[in-house]
Amino acid sequence: MEQFSDLIKNRRSMRKFTDQELTQEEVVALLKAALMSPSSKRSNCWQFIAVDDKETLEKLSHCKEMGATFLADAALAIVVMADPLASDVWIEDAAIASLMMQLQAEDLGLGSCWVQVRERFTAAGMPSGEYVHEVLDIPLQLQVVSIVAVGHKGMERKPFDEDHLQWEKVHINKFGGK
DSSP: OOOHHHHHHHOOBOOOBOSOOOOHHHHHHHHHHHHTSOOGGGOOOEEEEEEOOHHHHHHHTTSSSSSOGGGGGOSEEEEEEEOTTTOTTHHHHHHHHHHHHHHHHHHTTEEEEEEEOTTOBOTTSOBHHHHHHHHHTOOTTOEEEEEEEEEEBSSOOOOOOGGGOOGGGOOSSSTTOO
16 A cells, blocks of 8 residues: 555546456455445444446446446446434445545555435436436435446546645634634
């Protein structure tokens, strides 16, 4: 593993992937990262569906009007769900798990991109979560938060340039404090 600061600087959203499949070890590492992610009161309210079937990936690529087409070309999509009855911070726990998988993907030299599902809609106006429920036969009580697309990077992205960090968004001790 490289330095954590390098890992977060190099992790960029990747929407273009090669045709190369992931190894079983890579998939297991990604899922371990999700399963080890922090969870409020260790409720572990999240659940995950790993999808590598090309036909299913194509269907998932239509879960939103815009911003999900690259799912069809990903080697893997991990659908991140959570049970609102198991924790009042199910959204936060699922979001953390999604990010942990993205950091693990970068550490493995893979690309990834978050697809927001919660509160989004398909081109036909159907709620994206409902669409994903139907495609994957997800139980009603689970809510889909995101889908993390993963694959071998199909393009180069420059690391974040620290010269462009928005330090004006940071406040000390109170809003507007310096």
